[in-house]
Amino acid sequence: MPVHPLQWVRFESVTCLNPLLEASLLVVDPQAWFAARPWLTANPRSLARAESLDARALDALLNTREAFDGVARMIGLGGGTAIDTAKYLAWRTGLPLILVPSALTVDAPFTDSAAVRRDGRIHYTGQVTPEAIIVDADLIRTAPAHLNRGGVGDILSIHTALHDWRLAHARTGEPYDAAIAQQSAALLERLREHSREIYAVSDAGVRLLTELFCEEVYLCLQAGSSRPEEGSEHHLLYTLEYLTGRAYLHGAAVTLCALVMAHLQGNAPDELRTLADACGVEYRAILAEVGEDALVAAVLRAPDYAREEGLPYTALTETPITPARAREAVAWVATPLPPQQLQ
Structure with a gap:
């Protein structure tokens, strides 16, 4: 066990x-x-x-x-x-x-x-x-607050990873554990309920994020893979870092990639972005550092990168992503939410 x-x-x-x-x-x-x-x-x-x-x-x-x-x-x-x-x-x-x-x-x-x-x-x-x-x-708390807020990226990625896992099960017959998927989704709900503590980097927020990380890792161990929290969003980030030759602040960068992939998946992207903003993740700072053109290029290259690396089946390998779709997804992430959606 x-x-x-x-x-x-x-x-x-x-x-x-x-x-x-x-x-x-x-x-x-x-x-x-x-x-x-x-x-x-x-x-x-x-x-x-x-x-x-x-x-x-x-x-x-x-x-x-x-x-x-x-x-x-x-x-x-x-x-x-x-x-x-x-x-x-x-x-x-x-x-x-x-x-x-x-x-x-x-x-x-x-x-x-x-x-x-x-x-x-x-x-x-x-x-x-x-x-x-x-x-x-x-x-x-001696670290800049945005570093700790951004850590939720490895929890937010559950949103897109579970979609990819279900898709792989449907398309390839890959084993899928509905109970583990349900428990993983519950971590997102717990994060949503206590996003203010994450934003404040309070004692309760530090303990919560620690516990969420431990639960996420344990679910992956039970699943025998990283499927509960890693899918196309991580694969996109790996591609981006490979193409640019740079390493980015992981939590905020994987959040950026999760938002792009949620849009491409048609997988409640507004819901995910609202939660990322509530936690204070500065994913647009990563986008500004990367540049929209470089991120679009990574989206288009990611399916081939995933195949070359033997990465699991995800939305990246489901259907070809056109330049227009990639640019639309990146532009959506770059556009701030209307004020009423931030409440």
Whole structure:
């Protein structure tokens, strides 16, 4: 039976790390290290800066043998890059692992594999179970609020992913678990009911998003795949990052792609956008960074990318997407909701 990741979560201060640091390799991003430093009175045995999920960068860290001298434990402190770097290193070395997200931008702290980029394409590698996942609301609130609000992208993606899963079942006979799909959809309802707490990044909001991530990951483990929360919206994001050679803030970027795909699916896109706006996800900032033309190009390229990577059947492979349809979907996302729909 899969283990529920909430089992590893401890809602407490990062000061609990102080007795452990002297024998630990601390993998950090600089902003998180600076933010946590007032609480961390001890120094780590070794310090590694997480800068990229490129396989060559990760293996270069792994081969820096002096960084591992006297190290008894791996601690990942930061956002998604630091978390996945620590998971990868712990998997490759067998060292015990503690994860400390400095912002809830992505579900990575609660999954058991590490995201690794090879030749510009994301692959999920390895399997590692942490000793603990430390969720400190005070530390998390040191990050800009929009980072934590954007984390709901890996919950909002359930909206489009379930549509794709049902479609694949109907078209290809792929196994579909209606009970798991129903439980996944219930996470969206729970998010809708408490969107104000997410927007406020309150203690209750931090706990809620942590629990939603854990529930989503557990449902995927039960399903034996990421079908409950990953479909065409993630595939579109992978394509976009491959084409541009850039990594975007995951939560907001996957929300942007979910909105585009919900429009293309004919799958209650206004409902999804209302919820994203209520949570304060700044997906239009990602669109401004990407550019509408680049996103349209990614939509048109995504079906081929999905086939090349052997990704599951989704709306991207259902019918050809014309340039006109792709541009219409992107233009819809770029246009703000009327004021009455924001209430």
